[in-house]
Amino acid sequence: MKFKLLYFGELRTNPKKRAQHVTDIRMHFHHQLKKLVEHSPWNNLQKYMMPNPTKSPVSTKRVGGVDFNPIITPNLKLIAELDIQLLHPEIVGVARADIDNRIKTLLDALRCPQNDHEIGENQPKNIGPVYTLLDDDHLVTKLSVNTSHFLSPIMFDKCGEAPEPTTSEEERLFLMIDVNVRVGEGTLENLPFMV
Numbered sequence: 001m002k003f004k005l006l007y008f009g010e011l012r013t014n015p016k017k018r019a020q021h022v023t024d025i026r027m028h029f030h031h032q033l034k035k036l037v038e039h040s041p042w043n044n045l046q047k048y049m050m051p052n053p054t055k056s057p058v059s060t061k062r063v064g065g066v067d068f069n070p071i072i073t074p075n076l077k078l079i080a081e082l083d084i085q086l087l088h089p090e091i092v093g094v095a096r097a098d099i100d101n102r103i104k105t106l107l108d109a110l111r112c113p114q115n116d117h118e119i120g121e122n123q124p125k126n127i128g129p130v131y132t133l134l135d136d137d138h139l140v141t142k143l144s145v146n147t148s149h150f151l152s153p154i155m156f157d158k159c160g161e162a163p164e165p166t167t168s169e170e171e172r173l174f175l176m177i178d179v180n181v182r183v184g185e186g187t188l189e190n191l192p193f194m195v
Contacts, residue, residue, distance in 0.1 A: 023120030025109035033131035041192035
């Protein structure tokens, strides 16, 4: 099963408030994933999620007083392959692009927080469960990253004007993530994802 996740914004390599930065990115993906599970076959996952899951294995995790619903979990024997297209404002090949640390930040945002310290202080707590792609990033079995120079961020600005210049670590970029969900081991629970 395949789908895409999109992101336009900052992807900092070493932010001062890292937990909050990761939380902000996680919340951006939450809205897309919440919409995803409204459609077949993804809506089959809802019976394993809070509130009041009707079947085991329950996939909801509670961390820091917030419920997180990962889409890809070891409980359902699902794994992921990620193909990331990263368009950034730096000229391709310039040393400051720091792709490895950006991908680390991205992977942290795609997974559930593992403890209270990984939740930002402004994490919304009254919106219901937060949807994440991964229970943990060890469920990624293939990762590819293609980078390119981002020529025109104007298309993402609501007013049609170029965004204000920012510092090198805070420049906005565009990500398109192709997610290929695979079944690691066939079970009755993950049967709809074997297509």
